[in-house]
Amino acid sequence: MIHTTVSGEKPDIPATMQASVLMKQGVIDVQERPVPTCAHDEVLVRVASVGVCGSDAHYYREGRIGSFVVESPIVLGHEASGLIVAVGGGVSPDRVGQRVSIEPQRPDPTSDESRRGVYNLCPHMEFYATPPIDGALCEYVTIQSSFAHKVSDAISDDAAALFEPLSVGIASARKAAITGGSSVLIAGAGPVGLVTAQVARAFGATEVIVSDIAEGRRANALRFGATQAIDPAAEDVRALRVDSFVDASGAPRAVVDGIHAVAPAGRVVLVGMGGDEYALPVSVIQNRELLLTGVFRYANTWPTALSLVRSGAIDLDSMVTARFALPDVEKALNADREPGSIKAVVTLTPTQEELS
Numbered sequence: 332m333i334h335t336t337v338s339g340e341k342p343d344i345p346a347t348m349q350a351s352v353l354m355k356q357g358v359i360d361v362q363e364r365p366v367p368t369c370a371h372d373e374v375l376v377r378v379a380s381v382g383v384c385g386s387d388a389h390y391y392r393e394g395r396i397g398s399f400v401v402e403s404p405i406v407l408g409h410e411a412s413g414l415i416v417a418v419g420g421g422v423s424p425d426r427v428g429q430r431v432s433i434e435p436q437r438p439d440p441t442s443d444e445s446r447r448g449v450y451n452l453c454p455h456m457e458f459y460a461t462p463p464i465d466g467a468l469c470e471y472v473t474i475q476s477s478f479a480h481k482v483s484d485a486i487s488d489d490a491a492a493l494f495e496p497l498s499v500g501i502a503s504a505r506k507a508a509i510t511g512g513s514s515v516l517i518a519g520a521g522p523v524g525l526v527t528a529q530v531a532r533a534f535g536a537t538e539v540i541v542s543d544i545a546e547g548r549r550a551n552a553l554r555f556g557a558t559q560a561i562d563p564a565a566e567d568v569r570a571l572r573v574d575s576f577v578d579a580s581g582a583p584r585a586v587v588d589g590i591h592a593v594a595p596a597g598r599v600v601l602v603g604m605g606g607d608e609y610a611l612p613v614s615v616i617q618n619r620e621l622l623l624t625g626v627f628r629y630a631n632t633w634p635t636a637l638s639l640v641r642s643g644a645i646d647l648d649s650m651v652t653a654r655f656a657l658p659d660v661e662k663a664l665n666a667d668r669e670p671g672s673i674k675a676v677v678t679l680t681p682t683q684e685e686l687s
Contacts (some may be wrong), residue, residue, distance in 0.1 A: 344375070344416055344570040347655060350469035351660040351677075352404045356394030359661045360404075360660075366471045369419035373427065373473045374426060376433060379488035379680040382410030383663045385604075387460060389662045396604065399462050407660075408468035409435040409459035412491030415479060422476045432491040433467065433634050434498075435459030435569070436637035444455060448569040458628070468660055480633045481650075483641065489676050490640055490647040496674075499602065500526035504534050506600045506624050507521070507575035508633050511535030514573040518589050519580030519603055520548035520560070522674050528556035528576055529593070542568060542585065551673060566569055568592055580607030587612060596618040597600070602626045626630040650674045 332344045350364045369375050386396055387407040411433040415426050438453035439447045445453050460466030482491045504527060509515055513536040517524050520543040531539045541552035542563045546629045549560035560570070563584075570589035576589040583605030589597055590612055599621055616623060639645040655663040665674035 343488050344471075346362075348470035349657055351408075351657055353401060353407055353508075354390060354404050356401065357391065360390070361658055361660075362464055364469065367473045369417055369422075369473055371419045371421040371474050372477075373419045374415045374422055374431075374479050375396070375417035375470050376411075376413040376431060376466055376479060377416045377680065378411055378413040378470055379430075380401070380412050380492040381453040381677045381679065382489075382492045383408070383666065383675040383677065384410055384496065388664045388667060389468075389604075390460070390462075391661075395609065398451035399492070400512045401462050403463060405460065405462055406468050406584070407460045407664075408460075408466040410492045410495040411435065411459070411467035411472065412482070412488045412494075413472070413680070416471075418476065426476065426479075429479075429481050430484065430488075430491065431479040431487075432478060432482050432494040432633065432637075432685060433459075433472070433474050435467065435474070435495065436478065436628070437475055449630055451628040459654070468657065468677060470610050470657075478614075480637065482637065486637075486640055487648055488678075488680065489651050491677065493647040493674065494633060494636040494640070494649065496522050497526045497636045497640070497647060498532040498629040499523050499626065501632045501635050501639075502629040503527050503577050503579075503600050503602050503626050504530040506626055507531075507577055507598050509536050509575060512537050513575065514540075514577045515538045515540035515591050516542065516568070516571060516573045517552075517557075517588055518563070518585035519577045520552040521579060522650065523602060524577075524579035525551060525555040525673065526645070526647075527579060528552060529645045530556075530639070532556040535641050538569065538573070540573065542566075542589075543580075563588060566586060567611050572655065573597065575600065577602060579603045582610040589624075590615055592623065593619065593621055595621075597621055597663070599623040600626060651676050654678050671687070 357399040437457040438450035438456040442453045541557040552560040568588040575598040
């Protein structure tokens with residue numbers, strides 16, 4: 332059974348929808364597909380906004396990320412928000428009409444990892460836009476009801492979609508043990524580096540140093556939480572002494588230099604997608620007793636994201652530098668190559684301004 336009513340009104344749910352499909356490396360096609368139906372524990376969401384992630388662009392340009400290979404057509408996009416328009420038989424019909432931010436994953440609740448609370452590491456994970464699972468660059472998607480997080484009307488559709496990269500920043504700050512008075516070095520001033528800088532300040536860090544070789548990106552870092560922005564090609568990063576280091580660049584030199592900058596008993600958190608293997612300064616890690624870890628997505632971050640955005644501690648709307656319609660997804664995937672780009676968003680639901 333699927334519930335589709337709220338306040339006596341039946342949402343207008345068509346039989347088919349438009350979907351932007353990556354047919355193969357470098358080829359995007361807009362197709363008509365059936366609107367998905369809800370399983371017992373799912374909700375159907377009419378998609379409003381979808382943020383474009385670097386992984387989406389990577390699948391488009393390279394056709395793979397590590398062991399994840401695009402072998403058949405796939406819908407990209409995992410940063411999404413929207414409106415619940417239908418629910419499965421096991422979900423309260425009161426949820427119809429709620430605006431939501433989508434946590435784009437479906438772990439196996441019986442796996443050891445899920446039972447330990449680290450469901451992001453579930454080996455049976457189904458994650459939006461990770462082959463072969465379709466993502467959100469389409470008009471409707473389904474998601475388990477517990478992963479459709481209600482947001483208030485004070486939060487925009489774009490910001491609700493960007494709870495996903497914000498969650499990476501929250502997971503990184505937690506791993507780095509950032510707290511009041513902390514000092515942190517963040518390598519890379521792309522979207523993840525910028526949200527991590529904002530989270531670090533919100534968590535109480537008093538020194539947030541962001542390194543990036545691009546002048547424009549350093550300027551962005553100062554707008555979004557950094558107390559200092561440095562050029563690693565011109566300054567000696569290794570001479571710094573910080574409590575923690577978060578790499579959001581994936582650049583081997585940035586990782587090695589950042590490790591050298593961490594004070595004894597500090598933490599190193601690897602977030603950026605770089606080479607599969609490269610040399611690390613093992614003696615520095617050993618002699619300073621540094622804790623080195625990685626971040627793979629996130630778990631239990633959406634409530635924190637909601638609180639931070641609602642309080643005004645995090646500004647996601649200002650990070651959106653370009654918006655595109657569904658037929659222009661290819662342009663959205665290449666927007667990161669434009670000067671001044673931070674985050675591109677694909678808009679599927681018209682705004683009130685567009686409707687008026």
